[in-house]
Amino acid sequence: MSDISQATIESAGLRYPFERRVPGPAEIIEVAPGISWVRMPLPFQLDHINLWLIEGDEGWTVVDTGVSTDEVKALWRQVFQSGLKGKPVTGLVVTHLHPDHVGLAGWFTRKWGVELQMSRTDFLMCKTLVLDTGREAPKEALDFYRAAGFSQRGIDSYAARFGGFGKNVSRMPDIFRRLREGDELTIGGRVWRVVIGSGHAPEHVCLYCEEAKVLISGDQVLPRISSNVSVHPTEAYENPLEDWIESCKRLRRNLPDDLLVLPAHNEPFYGLHTRLTQLIDGHEEGLEKLLNMLDEPKRAIDVFSALFKRKIGAEVFFMATGESLAHLNCLLGRGLATVARDDKGVNWYRRA
Template identity: 55%
Template sequence: MQEQHPPKSKDPLDYPFETVPPRGTTLEVAPGVHWIRMPLPYALDHINLWALDDEAGWAIVDTGTRTDENAQVWRELFAHAPDQRGITRIFVTHMHPDHVGMAGWLTRKFNARLWMTRLEYMSCRVMVSDTGREAPPEAIEFFRQAGWGEAAIERYRLRFGNFGKHIHALPESFKRLRDGDIIRIGRHDWRVIVGTGHSPEHACLYCADLKVLISGDQVLPRISSNVSVHPTEPDADPMSEWMASIEKLRREVPDDVLVLPSHNEPFRGLHLRLDRLAEGQHKAFNRLRETLGSEPRRVVDVFGALFSRPIAESDTGLLGMATGETLACLNYLIARGEATRTLRDGVHWYALTTGTPGTPG
């Protein structure tokens, strides 16, 4: 959940670029592959986008969130482009606003087609449809069962439906990306590798010729992606999917690639980073087991076992991510028979099963 790792100066990963591209410019990181850095109006203040030489123009991977500032940055990019070529198509790794937010605007501006996986496109359309609705009773019950107080729930009610405000309307059709697809972009073939856990059907793009992996949010060098359970599927086990995706990327992508992540900087050392992500998650499971071993706990009672920073009830956005990720860890243990869940007075209480390491006695 965006947990910080050691600063770059102490990081064993290799970061080959000393600077990031200034606003409105690009930096070539591999032949025909250009890095764009777009501002974000969040605590995480940037996203990396990628422009791939598509001969007739540029194929764009991810787009930034919907803001007037980002629209202006896109205008600056194309006003200053030396060859004056436009966008041929737009690839979106997944449905989160910082990735898909400007996609609809760009497809209409350049008459370019949107390429996404089916679950990401459909899930985004569903989420956008919540705009203007009241928070459903199932969602309120979900957070009450996690141990939220009435003040936090009221703030959630006020924020509900904001997702669509960060996204330009998507086009009414799209080109589907599937796991294993080989897509010719310019002079090179790129293979789609789908990962899950962070989002429903996240598409990474791997080019063996260039030894480049566009990893989106599936692999980030110094922060870890949020893996959450949501009110729409409260019994989901996305953490199992996330762990399986780590192993899948390790199997299918060699270690010598240049990884182009959505946040932080491009790096080399993919397998080391994947190993550390898996190791860090297993350590989190162990801390959670220890915390549950003494007595039953609510979701909000175990934040300290999983997150290094305090989770304030007044910060509804952070509280929501922490709740979702904690539930992902708890559901992971439940799916393996290591923990149980009991509903008492409208709140779920979690405990280790007898015989699980960490259980007293």
């Protein structure tokens, strides 16, 4: 999750019905009949995540979990004791693979005896990334960041932090129930349809309830920031930004505009189509600025100023590099740029 390029994507024209009412620790706020909002802390630069509770006849379905820390577990225990009207947790949906969303999924399944429901790609990728815990960084990953223009100090920093994905993820369950585009979940007598996005995560689950006029959007649509769309060493040649843009267009085409959008970060809002258009246009503008920089050869770390208004410091350098590579790979995929690797293993991009 990022707040680097996202600040450059304006968010005017949205309406926030709960702007002055944000949940405190372990507090629950009902945002629509039978749909409640919990906010948990994150140990990152982005310091919170929104989690959603859908009330059913027999119990509650939890959408996303927060990271696996003692603090978040303690806050959840307070919610269980005082906020669920004496009902158990009977369902668990995770929107995608990132630790702030899936971190306590295994803990929930074992505590409540529920199945984890998420997309297949994100479940399997999460399991794979957790297995990196304790491993040394592979040579291919070091070469990836060398190609992006990292100094040896930067490569050493990456090697030192490699394998950290699993530290905020509790032991994942061995089985899950797969969610696909168009699947329907009936909770509390209402139907929630699965809508899949891509780009920020490979197969990101959103939940749409036509009757309630609500979209639980996870990180696929955020109001004040935009989700990080990055290229990583595991899929160095992929084009997630094109996937992201196409997902935004598909959501705008297939979903009505009058939904209350429940995002994973910031506040619930109205203005879905406006925000999707802003996200699409913002990235297209970034691509145009980037292309104009490539009249002279550039490395991935040379193009931050085309995409980010803020100064890129050490705390977001890896994330910014991943986003720059996503934009560069998009230009390559559109045939607008070329790349050549020099004898030091560094990639240089220029306009085609």
